[in-house]
Amino acid sequence: MLEIRHLSKAFGTHAVLKDIDFTVDKGDVTTIIGASGSGKSTLLRCINLLETLTTGEILFHGKDITGRGVNSSAYRAKVGMVFQSFNLFNNLTVLANCMIGQQKVLKTGHDEARKRALYYLNKVGMAPYINARPDQISGGQKQRVAIARALAMEPEILLFDEPTSALDPEMVGEVLDVMKSLATKDNMTMLVVTHEMSFARDVSSHVVYMADGVIEEEGDPEKIFSNPESPKTKDFLKRILNN
Numbered sequence: 001m002l003e004i005r006h007l008s009k010a011f012g013t014h015a016v017l018k019d020i021d022f023t024v025d026k027g028d029v030t031t032i033i034g035a036s037g038s039g040k041s042t043l044l045r046c047i048n049l050l051e052t053l054t055t056g057e058i059l060f061h062g063k064d065i066t067g068r069g070v071n072s073s074a075y076r077a078k079v080g081m082v083f084q085s086f087n088l089f090n091n092l093t094v095l096a097n098c099m100i101g102q103q104k105v106l107k108t109g110h111d112e113a114r115k116r117a118l119y120y121l122n123k124v125g126m127a128p129y130i131n132a133r134p135d136q137i138s139g140g141q142k143q144r145v146a147i148a149r150a151l152a153m154e155p156e157i158l159l160f161d162e163p164t165s166a167l168d169p170e171m172v173g174e175v176l177d178v179m180k181s182l183a184t185k186d187n188m189t190m191l192v193v194t195h196e197m198s199f200a201r202d203v204s205s206h207v208v209y210m211a212d213g214v215i216e217e218e219g220d221p222e223k224i225f226s227n228p229e230s231p232k233t234k235d236f237l238k239r240i241l242n243n
């Protein structure tokens with residue numbers, strides 16, 4: 001579904017991503033792990049076209065969506081994003097937050113947008129809070145609303161940028177449970193930047209380990225976690241799993 005080919009990104013002279021190559025197929029849950037500063041979020045932002053690539057291509061269903069003159073709006077509508085910091089509108093209710101994108105971007109009518117918003121809010125367990133405003137609910141609840149908002153756009157792939165990093169520890173589980181359910185029950189295609197090694201190991205179908213802007217190692221979670229080949233992967237896992 002999504003092919004990243006020879007993607008590089010530099011900020012001025014600082015090369016942050018170097019020759020990144022990987023593929024996400026329909027139904028894959030790919031986690032991107034790696035130390036702080038290894039380029040994980042920048043990679044996700046490139047894939048979501050929030051950053052321009054320095055070189056390389058991103059193919060979606062075989063078509064390059066990064067070339068000059070390419071109309072990327074259809075691609076953007078098919079790629080959902082969940083941010084670390086929720087990015088909800090504080091002046092809108094939970095329900096309105098899940099309707100506004102559908103109405104503005106997809107031009108969905110009010111009744112249909114409301115129906116879809118309610119469906120996805122129910123899925124993430126937030127139906128009782130539809131009239132609350134974001135500042136009246138917890139961080140975990142905000143993130144569940146942000147996931148419902150992304151789902152309401154009915155994307156083909158959902159990108160998550162450290163969705164639990166801004167949460168108090170006791171709220172991490174409720175968000176991971178929603179993500180796990182999307183992966184296992186709904187077969188959602190997901191690309192997840194995370195520091196949650198249990199999610200990477202137990203839920204994902206593919207793990208990409210990044211170090212210093214390159215893919216150091218990738219593969220099946222069991223292989224990466226039980227039998228990593230690269231000394232850098234071994235070191236990273238040892239450090240993070242012992243913490």
Ligand SMILES: Nc1ncnc2c1ncn2[C@@H]1O[C@H](COP(=O)(O)OP(=O)(O)OP(=O)(O)O)[C@@H](O)[C@H]1O
Binds near residue numbers: 014
């Ligand atoms: N807009 C920018 N301008 C200049 N440098 C940037 C910019 N965005 C990111 N960088 C640099 O790119 C490098 C990779 O950052 P990035 O946020 O992608 O890493 P990360 O692996 O996601 O880290 P973390 O786990 O801490 O979020 C860092 O050195 C960062 O300072």
